[in-house]
Amino acid sequence: MKREINIFDHAKKIFDLFPSPGILVTTKSEDQVDAMTIGWGSIGIEWGVQIFTAYIRDSRFTYELLEKNPEFTVCVPLDAADPKIKKALAICGSKSGRDVDKFEMAGLTRVDSDLVKSPAIQEFPLTIECRVAYKKLQEVSEIDKTLASFYPATGNHSAPHVAYYGEILKSYIIE
Numbered sequence: 001m002k003r004e005i006n007i008f009d010h011a012k013k014i015f016d017l018f019p020s021p022g023i024l025v026t027t028k029s030e031d032q033v034d035a036m037t038i039g040w041g042s043i044g045i046e047w048g049v050q051i052f053t054a055y056i057r058d059s060r061f062t063y064e065l066l067e068k069n070p071e072f073t074v075c076v077p078l079d080a081a082d083p084k085i086k087k088a089l090a091i092c093g094s095k096s097g098r099d100v101d102k103f104e105m106a107g108l109t110r111v112d113s114d115l116v117k118s119p120a121i122q123e124f125p126l127t128i129e130c131r132v133a134y135k136k137l138q139e140v141s142e143i144d145k146t147l148a149s150f151y152p153a154t155g156n157h158s159a160p161h162v163a164y165y166g167e168i169l170k171s172y173i174i175e
């Protein structure tokens, strides 16, 4: 059963997990599906609607899937101390969906979302279904110099983030 909630009443549960150990974002395009750990994110209001913004480097498989199907689901654990949750966040934050099925590897149970193709996750019951309302590739040259150290000239971390502003379509807890 899914119990609908107002996500603003539960925002602290999310921010307590940022930047570590993080939460999950799922994406899906045709038969490809992925779950990725995120440690950054924002919740607010723009265009008069609730928005969850996720910041995804353009090197991620998650980015590829979002470019094909601009929908995502935010999945939050209710017991982040559970070893199974810690293991899932570690796997989804280090392996790429290009190489492995992270749901299988982390023992995660997919649950159909109501309004988007990206799945919810039984073990991460607090769920936000989002459709991308706006996206913006962040220009590293415009980022404050002290923070631009997140983007060294070479290596995996050189990739800039794309800010995906997801209109929150539905929020609930899977019970």
Ligand SMILES: Cc1cc2nc3c(=O)[nH]c(=O)nc-3n(C[C@H](O)[C@H](O)[C@H](O)COP(=O)(O)O)c2cc1C
Residues within 6 Å of the ligand: 019, 020, 021, 022, 034, 035, 036, 037, 038, 039, 040, 041, 055, 056, 057, 059, 060, 061, 062, 063, 089, 090, 092, 093, 094, 095, 096, 097, 098
């Ligand atoms: C705690 C934690 C937080 C992370 N936060 C982000 C994030 O906000 N944005 C991002 O692009 N990558 C983040 N990552 C890295 C991705 O989760 C990681 O590169 C993942 O393997 C990408 O998976 P994918 O290629 O299947 O999309 C984080 C990793 C960890 C462990």
